[in-house]
Amino acid sequence: MENYIRGLESLGECQNSYGDLLVPIIMKKFPAELRRNLAREHGNARWQLQDLRAAIAREINILEVEELVEKLKLKHTGSDTISLASFGGKSEQCRYIPTGRVFLHVEQGDTIPLDVLILPTIALPLLNLQQEVKCMNYIRGLKLAHPISDADDDFDVSLLIGSDYYWQIVQNEVVRGNGPTAVKSKIGYLLSGPLPVANKNSSASYMFNVITAPPNVTDLERFWKLESMGISEDEAETSTSGILNTYKENCITYKDGRYVAKLSWKEDYPVLPTNYEVCKRRTENTIRRLSTEPDLLKKYGQITDDQLKRGFIEICDADATPTHPVHYIPNHHVKKESNTTPIRIVYDCSCKSRDQPSLNDCLLSTPPELNDLTGILLRFRMNRYAIATDIEKAFLNIGLD
Structure with a gap:
């Protein structure tokens, strides 16, 4: 199967063009037990050809390990976490491997017990x-x-x-x-x-490096992200941590008890319009809709006054002559199922008028650098006690420059 797929890829045929047709044909060829194992792993989700190939490779690896265990009559003693680093590689990959015990017969009739990792193949012949x-x-x-x-x-x-x-x-x-x-x-x-x-014209060198050590949280995160080597994209090639570090060093300051962040403008961003008329019209429409629900309108006013009091927003003098470009951002309310805060105010930075750009169109767009949920759960389970807390109005406490 792999040879045929590689042949199609060499002809420029993408898996997306024939994968949906090939998957049901492949599934029918499998024994019932293998289909059950794949269903147990994948659930009822629709198979993609790439995912099915990876799952087949994992099943083959499991079968080979089981055959080796049966051949040597090994008993599993548990599993071990190892970090695999290839020669010349820039990263390590974490894997869980079953363990067992063998006895090495030496001279004078003695035996040496060896705790081993059980793999179907150690290296190429x-x-x-x-x-x-x-x-x-x-x-x-x-x-x-x-x-x-x-x-x-x-x-x-x-x-x-x-x-x-x-x-x-x-x-x-x-x-x-x-x-x-x-x-x-x-x-x-x-x-x-x-x-x-x-033969002096050919030479071959073989190197195999395995480092066994208690994994840190980063290794475990990498293990869960990469169940099998070669399936997932290399994290080092897609990370935006360099951009984030540069932004932290040059664009974030601490002033008057709060952090202030600069907007990350594009190098050649288009001229940003004032959006005054659009913002005025949308604000009037918002107040008109809230007028039908006096309680929400009152709460809307209270939230605005609270943000003004806390310094999240400020009143601008409409008669003053601006010394720098001005851009107005409309806001609207979003209802919430909460007794204390039935609505929240949302600012629309994607607002634009006709062919004019929005604020978001003028800012750099990078993948989000958020804490990975897997890492959070692993760190949560590392110790006996965990403390959860919340920063009130966390995002609004960050000033924009």
């Missing part, structure tokens, strides 16, 4: 270059941990032992020569170092 050591005199007669075999050109890595167990296996004897160094261990001599090969 490695090229078998051990044939080259046959002609090295200093290695002859040594019992190697990986015996020399003529059968395969490559081999699979079945067990990767990290530094937490490495020194329980490695011993003190070291044999050096014109080639790889042989280090004695409890399972035989381990070869490490450069190995001369017959």
Whole structure:
């Protein structure tokens, strides 16, 4: 399936053009148990082809892990959180991986218990270059941990032992020569170092780096956002934190007990009209509508007086000659199901007249930098007690310059 999809993409065909037709055909090919697993994960929502491909990849990974566990007769001991960092990468990715325990049989009949992470594949098959050591005199007669075999050109890595167990296996004897160094261990001599090969035109290097550590909140947020590597967009490429930091440094000040923020104007924004006539007409219409509900009109006046008293708004002298551009913003009321505040006043910055721009048209537009709900919930659960509070009129307390 993947080959066919990649072939269509190479011809310029987008998944959106054929995905709706292909999804039901794929679903009919699945066994009933697999369809139930996918339905349990996805619910009744409509499948998109990209989401279905990702779900299939996760199911295959689960099946491979289960087959490996059954083959080795492993018992799950829990799960571990690891941070995966690739060579040359700029970020880490957090994953939950099941754990188990295996026993490594060593010389003298002893066993070493190893707590392991259970994965269907540790790495791609490695090229078998051990044939080259046959002609090295200093290695002859040594019992190697990986015996020399003529059968395969490559081999699979079945067990990767990290530094937490490495020194329980490695011993003190070291044999050096014109080639790889042989280090004695409890399972035989381990070869490490450069190995001369017959074909000098090709070389391959393999590196696998796993850092296991208690994840911080940022790692957990990244895990929930990215359940499988390669499915979600790289957060580092879409973040607007740089723009936000620049705005904080240059456009926000603290004056007279309140924060004052400058409007983020576009570089070449169009001339902003006064909007006086539009604002006057809409205000008159708002008062006319509220006149049919005297209680709401009274509350509207009380809110306006309160905002004036708190310094949220100020009275402008209509007869004074302005020394800078003036732009009027209309406001209207929105009803709320509240006994204390049945209405709230909303200012319409998108108001425009005919072909004239609005205030929002003249300001920079960036993605919202709000606290992620996942991170809030995780931090809420980290400790025993949590305190919730509210800043009264928080947004209105921020002045605009």
